[in-house]
Amino acid sequence: MDKHEAQRTLTDLMARFTGYVGKRLPQDVLDRLAELRRGEDSPLARVVYDSMFENLEAADRLDRPCCQDTGVIQYFVSAGAGFPLLGRLEEILRDAVRQATREAPLRHNAVETFVEKNTGDNTGVRVPWIHWDIVPDSDEAVVEVYMAGGGCSLPGAAKVLMPSAGYEGVVRFVFDVITSYGVNACPPLLVGVGVSTSVETAAVLSKKAILRPLGTRSPKPQAAEMELLLEKGLNEVGLGPQGLSGNASVLGVHIESSARHPSTIGVGVSVGCWAHRRGTIRIAPDLSYEILSHKEAAL
Template identity: 45%
Template sequence: MTDVLAKFVAYTGKRLPDDVRAKIAELAAQEDAPLAKSIYETMEKNQELAMKLNRPSCQDTGAAQFLLKCGSNFPYMAEMEGILHAAVVQATAEAPLRHNAVETFDEFNTGKNVGKQIPSIFWEIVPERDDIEIHMYMAGGGCTLPGQAMVLMRPIGSHNPNPCAAQMERPLEDGTMRGCRDHKALHCVFPAGCAVVAATCVEEIVDANWLDLGMPETLWTCKVKEFGPLIVSIDSHGRNIFEENKVIFNERKEKACAEICKQVGFIK
């Protein structure tokens, strides 16, 4: 059972559900803005490459969450938590998955994606049934249900004594916007979740700094070819696309949330 579930966990990190892919394709067909169309095209290419190359589709595979609908007579109920822990450890090595489990008080990355209450397991016991239904969700540590995932995210740059480097790692801060303006620099981001496309553009790892922070927080210097598409998040005039879009998104948020809540009952 551990092997089956490990393959299930690894597959979850490589392929989006069919209904999600269908919705993305539907939204892509409706889009006419050049930047948005480019991002949708990159997302689709990334999904194809993830399956072709057998790699996780996103650079951050999150913290595993399992929702179990378990019959009261299921014979392996008592062993399930141990089996799921072992499956996550195995999938982390074989998929591979990003190392996202940090022991809170000891402040070290376990390297196995398991720790205190990680993975998160939520139970629903169904009387008079002897089967189990398992749903898995990879929760992003910094954005999606971080309380339930219980992932400790170190502030980027907190161990770096260089204030300039720390400042450049926080692209939304005024200091970075001012730095781009004053020094005619650009701050760019790769389309989120398109790790396979990005990885295929890397020709060589030139250097790696701050390895003591663990692989996810290490600063990697790479030799790349045709690396993109890249989104200019802060331009040489100090304009910040994230801050500008935030105003627009907030104007649309209430209407969007109201529509979502009609379909998803547990969202308040």
């Protein structure tokens, strides 16, 4: 396959995968929603969960997005330094978004800032948003697709705390954000927390936290314990599905951190909603692929 043909093939693959992610939730999210449905006593909460599953079944059957807000497309790319199409990947992902917008279809969600015009194809300045990690000594690429819907992005916040605020300050910040704005994001919520030096590093880590599969824990024991305590505390708030009250508020809480400046505690919060459209695909140098996030996915 020459470079042009390879570029076309990968564009088509990423367009189909991006559209697929908008229609079907990853297996870990489906499993957690089913678990939360089983744990509800309130008839209203059960009905809301049942309507979520009916909605997902209809989206699958009709091959349509499972939420009308298909978001701004964000790609988190871990690209091997030897991946053959590395230099063309940005163009490929932009073209894939245009194709997915036509074919999936995706709602037109890219408004050019200050110009205040919808571009009509879900691309624009720095959209799709692409975050790069270059992996040395690798020739494959792993791409995470995330649909950043308006509602689930609204509770996002980041702040640099005074060092005296300590980890209690991190917990207070998370609770303030979720209890003030969490219902904008169609609970149960996946809460990502980044702890770092400054606002942008904490914010990026908080987004990476919600890309981690449910059921995983931070490898740092103190952070893993904080994940559990935050989950317990937020569930006691009892937001319930769609914020209509119930036994659970969250799908989970994930924390990602970096080493940080001794004088600051940067904390970021990113939120995913019940329709957590996240997908992971691994692409080999010959463009064969494996979908890691969804069971038995057929593109």
